[in-house]
Amino acid sequence: MDPIREQQLLINRRHFFGRTAAGIGAAALGSIMNPGMFSALGAEGGADAILGQPHHKPKAKRVIYLFMAGGPSQMDLLDYKPTLEKLHQTELPASVRMGQRITGMTSGQSAFPVVKSMFNFSQHGKSGAWVSELLPHIGSIADDIAILKTVNTEAINHDPAITFIQTGFQQPGRPCMGSWLSYGLGNENKNLPSFIVMISSGKESDQPLYTRLWGSGFLPSEYQGVQFRGGDDPVLFLSNPPGIDHQTRRRMLDGIAKLNNKQHATYQDPEIATRIQQYEMAYRMQTSVPELVDVAGETQATLDMYGPDVKKPGSFAYNCLLARRMAERGVRFIQLYHRGWDQHGNLPKRIREQCKDTDQPSAALIKDLKSRGLLDDTLVVWGGEFGRTVYSQGKIEKDNYGRDHHGRNYAIWMAGGGVKPGITYGQTDDFCYNVVENPAHIHDVNATVLHCLGLNHEKLTYRFQGRDYRLTDIHGEVIKGILA
Numbered sequence: 001m002d003p004i005r006e007q008q009l010l011i012n013r014r015h016f017f018g019r020t021a022a023g024i025g026a027a028a029l030g031s032i033m034n035p036g037m038f039s040a041l042g043a044e045g046g047a048d049a050i051l052g053q054p055h056h057k058p059k060a061k062r063v064i065y066l067f068m069a070g071g072p073s074q075m076d077l078l079d080y081k082p083t084l085e086k087l088h089q090t091e092l093p094a095s096v097r098m099g100q101r102i103t104g105m106t107s108g109q110s111a112f113p114v115v116k117s118m119f120n121f122s123q124h125g126k127s128g129a130w131v132s133e134l135l136p137h138i139g140s141i142a143d144d145i146a147i148l149k150t151v152n153t154e155a156i157n158h159d160p161a162i163t164f165i166q167t168g169f170q171q172p173g174r175p176c177m178g179s180w181l182s183y184g185l186g187n188e189n190k191n192l193p194s195f196i197v198m199i200s201s202g203k204e205s206d207q208p209l210y211t212r213l214w215g216s217g218f219l220p221s222e223y224q225g226v227q228f229r230g231g232d233d234p235v236l237f238l239s240n241p242p243g244i245d246h247q248t249r250r251r252m253l254d255g256i257a258k259l260n261n262k263q264h265a266t267y268q269d270p271e272i273a274t275r276i277q278q279y280e281m282a283y284r285m286q287t288s289v290p291e292l293v294d295v296a297g298e299t300q301a302t303l304d305m306y307g308p309d310v311k312k313p314g315s316f317a318y319n320c321l322l323a324r325r326m327a328e329r330g331v332r333f334i335q336l337y338h339r340g341w342d343q344h345g346n347l348p349k350r351i352r353e354q355c356k357d358t359d360q361p362s363a364a365l366i367k368d369l370k371s372r373g374l375l376d377d378t379l380v381v382w383g384g385e386f387g388r389t390v391y392s393q394g395k396i397e398k399d400n401y402g403r404d405h406h407g408r409n410y411a412i413w414m415a416g417g418g419v420k421p422g423i424t425y426g427q428t429d430d431f432c433y434n435v436v437e438n439p440a441h442i443h444d445v446n447a448t449v450l451h452c453l454g455l456n457h458e459k460l461t462y463r464f465q466g467r468d469y470r471l472t473d474i475h476g477e478v479i480k481g482i483l484a
Contacts, residue, residue, distance in 0.1 A: 049186030054454025059484065060379040060417025061188070063181065063449060064323045064334045066362055068354075069162065070207050070341030071410070073388035073403055075432040076117045076351060078411035079149045080130035083430040084116035084390070092391045096431050103156050105344060105393060106404045112391035114431065115401045118348050127422035134355040137363035138413075143422040144366055144375070145415040146482045150426030150435040153386055153407040153442050158207055158342070161385035161407065165442045166213050168471045175217035175462070177446060178333035180471045181453060182223040183216075184460045188330030191288035193226040193281065195333045196326060200230075200316040202340025202354050209337055218464040222274040225335065228322070230314020234293055238285055246286075253279050292325055305367060307360040320361040324368050327378050341384055344393050345402035366415050375416045379452050381445075383412025390431050409435045412445070418452030420484045440479050447476035448483075 075081050092112040106112075120133045125142035138145075155161035160170040167174040175183070178195040187194035197214045214225030228234045240249055257276055264272040295303070295311070298321070309315040316338050323334045338358055343350045362382060369375040387410025388403035409428045415421065426438035447457040450471065457476050461468040 049184060051184050051455075051460075054185070055456040055459055056454050058418075058452065058454030059377070060452040061377045062327055062330070062332050062334070062379070062417075063177075063453070064327060064365065064378060064380045065177075065336070066320075066358075066365075066380065066382040067335060067337045068341045068358070068382070068384040069209060069337050069339045070158070070343075071161075071384045071386045071388055071405055072341050072354075073117075073343065073347065073351060074149070074409070074411040075388070075390060076119055076347070077132045077135060077355075078130075078147055078413070079409075079428060079432050080121040080132075081117070081390075081428075081430065081432045082121075084114060084432070087114045087431070088116040089113050089396060092431065092433070096429065096433050098434075100408065101156060102389075103405050106389070106391075109394075113396060114390055115392040115396050115403070118399050125422060127424070129422070129424055134352060135359045137360045141363045141366045141415070144370065145413045145421065146419050147411060147413045147424045148426060148440050148445070148479075148482065149411045149424065149428055150409050150438055151383065151412050151440045151442060151445060152409050152435060155386065156405050156407050158385065158405075159210075161405075162209075162213060165385050165446075167217065168443065168446060168473045172210075172212050173217055174469065175219045175223065175471070176214055176225070177449065177471060178214060178225050178335055179216040179219050179223040180450075180460060181333045181455075183219050183462070184455055185332060185453065187332060189288075191281075191284045192292065192326070192329055192331055193285075194331065195223065195225040195335075196331055197225040197227045197335045197337070198229075198319040198322065199227070199337045199339070200314060200319055200357070202338065202350070202357055204350055204353075205339035207339055207342050209339065214335060218469070219462060220270055220274050222277055225333075228293075230312075230318070232313075234313075235282075235285065235289055238282055238289060240286070249283065249286075253283055288329075292329065293322060295321060295325075302368065305364040307364065309357070310361070316357050317361040317364075320365045321368075324365060324372075324374070327369065327374055328372070343388070343402055344404065346400060347388075347402050348399055369416065377417045379417040379419065379449060380415045381412065381449065382414070384410070386410055390433050406433075408433060409439075414482065418484055420482055423482065425479070425482050438481060441475070443472045443476035444479050447472050448479045451478045451483075 092114050121130045124131050124139035127143050129142040129147060131139040131142060153161055153164060155164045155170050163172055164170045166176040182194040216224035233239055260272050260276050303310050306317045306321050309317040310321055312318055319336050323336060326334050340354055369378050386405055386407040389406045393402040393404045426440060427436050429436050450457045457470060457472045461470045
């Protein structure tokens with residue numbers, strides 16, 4: 001008899017299952033000791049990632065996106081234009097406007113008077129970056145950030161503009177950036193969602209934010225963002241209702257899972273599988289979320305760094321501190337919205353209030369991440385959906401003026417994983433109205449964010465209704481000039 005055949009016959013059913021059991025035990029032990037061992041992306045991603053591995057070696061593992069909803073005024077904050085002193089209250093030349101499409105709020109104006117910034121600028125750090133007096137704490141991290149002055153968009157009204165920068169399209173219905181990253185890279189923490197959203201507001205915040213901005217669009221719903229609220233109960237419907245204890249909740253979930261599994265076996269609907277996973281995630285979050293939001297263990301020095309509002313749940317400072325704690329725990333995409341940047345009137349007073357809310361916590365987040373060794377693999381983005389016009393909306397009355405929406409150029413900053421620190425990218429004209437060097441379209445910004453996380457924006461796609469969709473639609477170039 002052939003020796004190999006003889007050896008095969010010696011391996012009976014009992015031997016087979018005995019050896020297999022030993023292997024399963026070792027695999028189970030390994031998965032407990034290292035949850036990422038059997039993930040699709042190994043050390044770079046989670047087990048639920050759609051990709052087998054990143055398209056290229058990533059510099060960042062996660063993103064913290066500080067979104068200033070409403071449109072911060074670039075010439076009052078990050079794009080210094082000393083020539084506006086001489087041009088103050090002169091008419092904006094038609095050669096500069098070039099027939100630009102403008103909003104209905106200023107389309108009826110007979111004059112477009114240029115208004116200078118009422119705030120002083122100074123240079124900061126070795127980079128010599130010009131930063132407004134409104135942002136002294138951002139000035140202190142000038143050598144850690146890259147300021148992009150030439151971001152531009154076609155959208156000129158809030159909802160299309162914020163939808164555009166979040167999803168790559170001005171109309172609702174497509175997945176947002178956080179959902180794309182969760183879809184492509186998966187989750188690093190099985191006890192927390194991969195995509196978390198927090199909202200804070202300035203003193204005057206009348207611009208609505210819709211939950212679809214952190215929705216998954218046509219992607220499976222497991223990739224949508226989970227909103228954390230301020231207060232004692234940060235996630236809706238997470239806590240057990242009166243009369244339901246932990247054991248009762250577990251039995252209830254087990255029963256629901258059996259019913260859902262039967263439905264899934266019959267219909268093979270992927271949303272049923274998502275529902276099962278989300279129930280289990282919610283159960284685990286009952287333990288992980290209270291620990292996450294309890295900042296009592298933070299040092300006083302850390303709390304002081306974030307500012308006086310850090311202990312107020314729902315404040316921007318508190319949310320920034322939570323963002324750092326989430327980054328430590330492997331949350332993939334953390335988005336903070338701060339509303340109130342829509343200064344059509346009374347800009348000097350209102351922008352001071354907005355900067356008071358956000359300046360110190362934003363800078364503290366960078367310093368905190370850096371001190372803990374997290375900034376190298378955490379990409380932080382700060383910016384809004386567009387900027388503001390150099391001309392005043394309505395009349396200029398002493399130090400009181402307003403600015404309309406402006407998408408042709410505006411300023412954001414980025415820091416951390418994969419971005420070159422201490423640089424200023426792009427130039428605008430003397431009126432801070434048009435790009436003259438190195439334009440950066442929002443598709444380019446989104447492509448660059450994906451690039452830092454190891455993703456080729458042209459290859460991260462999802463087929464829907466016969467077409468392969470992506471975050472950058474059919475556009476976008478990586479901004480190589482800001483890459484480390």
